[in-house]
Amino acid sequence: MTTRWGILATGKIAHTFAEDLALVPDAELVAVGSRRAESAAAFAERHGGTPYGSYEELAAAPDVDVVYIATPHALHLDNARLCFEGGKHVLCEKPLTLSVAEAEEMVRLAAQHDRFLMEAMWTACHPAVLTLRERLRSGDFGTPRHLHAELGFLVQAPPDDRMLNPELGASALLDMGVYPLTFAHLMLGEALSLTAAAELSDRGIDLDVAIAGRYPNGALATMTASMTSWSGRHAAIATDRGRLEVDDFHHPSRITFTSYDVGDTNDTVVVSEPVPVETPPALGRGYTHEIAEVGRCLEAGLRESPLVPHAQTLAILRQMDDVRAQVGVGF
Numbered sequence: 301m302t303t304r305w306g307i308l309a310t311g312k313i314a315h316t317f318a319e320d321l322a323l324v325p326d327a328e329l330v331a332v333g334s335r336r337a338e339s340a341a342a343f344a345e346r347h348g349g350t351p352y353g354s355y356e357e358l359a360a361a362p363d364v365d366v367v368y369i370a371t372p373h374a375l376h377l378d379n380a381r382l383c384f385e386g387g388k389h390v391l392c393e394k395p396l397t398l399s400v401a402e403a404e405e406m407v408r409l410a411a412q413h414d415r416f417l418m419e420a421m422w423t424a425c426h427p428a429v430l431t432l433r434e435r436l437r438s439g440d441f442g443t444p445r446h447l448h449a450e451l452g453f454l455v456q457a458p459p460d461d462r463m464l465n466p467e468l469g470a471s472a473l474l475d476m477g478v479y480p481l482t483f484a485h486l487m488l489g490e491a492l493s494l495t496a497a498a499e500l501s502d503r504g505i506d507l508d509v510a511i512a513g514r515y516p517n518g519a520l521a522t523m524t525a526s527m528t529s530w531s532g533r534h535a536a537i538a539t540d541r542g543r544l545e546v547d548d549f550h551h552p553s554r555i556t557f558t559s560y561d562v563g564d565t566n567d568t569v570v571v572s573e574p575v576p577v578e579t580p581p582a583l584g585r586g587y588t589h590e591i592a593e594v595g596r597c598l599e600a601g602l603r604e605s606p607l608v609p610h611a612q613t614l615a616i617l618r619q620m621d622d623v624r625a626q627v628g629v630g631f
Contacts (some may be wrong), residue, residue, distance in 0.1 A: 303595040306331040306364035308355055308379055310343040314370040318347040320587035327591055335356025358437035359386030369393055372462040375401045381443050384409050389416035391594050397602050398631050400617040407610050416454055416598055418605045419613045421502040423482055425589040427580035428552045442541030449480035449511030449549055452526025470505045473620055477509050477525035481616050483535055488515035490615050498627035506629050534590050551586040563631050
C-alpha cells in the first residue's frame with residue numbers, strides 16, 4: 301500500500317520532512333498547501349506534488365490520504381480540524397497543541413471523523429530509542445535510578461518569529477522541553493510529580509526551564525530546555541549497575557554503557573570501558589521512522605499508533621500544562 305502524503309505549510313521543518321519522506325518506501329508526496337500560492341509552487345518544484353494556494357484546497361484534495369501539519373503550535377487544532385473534515389488522516393508536529401484541553405478536542409475530532417491521528421514525535425519512533433527502552437525495561441543495564449536530559453540552543457530571531465511570538469505558542473518548554481519529558485516518559489514511565497523553575501522573557505514566554513521529576517519505582521529525573529544557551533543535547537541514565545550515555549538523545553546516533561562493579565569489601569569499584577549499545581541504524585534525518593509508522597498503522601486500519609498513543613501525548617501535555625502553571629506562563 302502506498303501512502304499518499306500532503307504537507308500543510310512550507311517552513312523549514314516541512315522541507316526536512318519532505319526530504320525524509322522521499323527515502324521511505326511506499327510513501328509518496330502528492331500535494332503541498334500554503335497560504336501563499338507562490339510558496340506552495342516553489343515547494344512543489346523542489347520536492348514534488350501538486351501545489352495548493354490554501355490549506356482548504358489541500359484538505360479537500362482527493363488524492364491525499366494523510367496530511368503532515370507543520371504550522372506553529374497555536375494553529376495545530378484548527379489545521380487538524382480542517383483536515384479531518386476533508387476526510388484526511390493527520391500527523392501533527394509536536395507538541396500536538398498548546399494545552400491538554402486542545403489536544404483532547406483534537407483526539408475527539410479524530411474519533412468523530414474516524415481518522416488516524418498521531419503526534420509527530422520522532423523520538424518515540426526512533427530505532428535506537430526503542431531498543432534502549434526495551435533493554436532498559438528488561439533489566440539488561442540494571443535498575444534505573446536517575447535520568448538527566450537537556451536540549452537547548454541559542455534562538456536569534458525577530459520578535460514576530462514563531463520561536464519568540466507568544467501568539468504562536470513560543471516556549472522553550474513546548475519546543476525543546478517536550479523532548480526530555482517524552483524521553484523520561486519512555487524510559488521511566490509516567491511522571492508522578494514535577495517541580496519546575498523558569499526564566500521568562502519580557503513578553504511572558506519561558507526562555508529557560510529546569511524540571512525535576514519523580515517517576516515510578518523510585519526513579520528521579522532532571523530535565524532542562526533553553527532558548528538562550530547551547531546545551532550538550534545529551535541524556536544519561538544512572539542505574540544500580542552503571543551509566544548509560546546517549547548523544548543527541550532526541551535523535552541518537554550513539555549510546556554507550558559503562559558498568560560499575562563494587563567489590564566484596566565495598567571499598568573497591570571497578571569501572572569498565574564504555575561499551576557501545578548495539579542499535580538498528582536510523583534512516584535519513586529521523587523523520588523517516590514516524591513516516592513509516594504512519595504508513596504501517598494506516599495499512600493495519602489503526603486510528604492511533606502504539607508507539608505514540610494518544611494517552612502518551614496527552615500525558616506529556618498534561619505535564620507541560622502543570623509546568624507552565626508553576627512558572628507562570630499562559631497563552
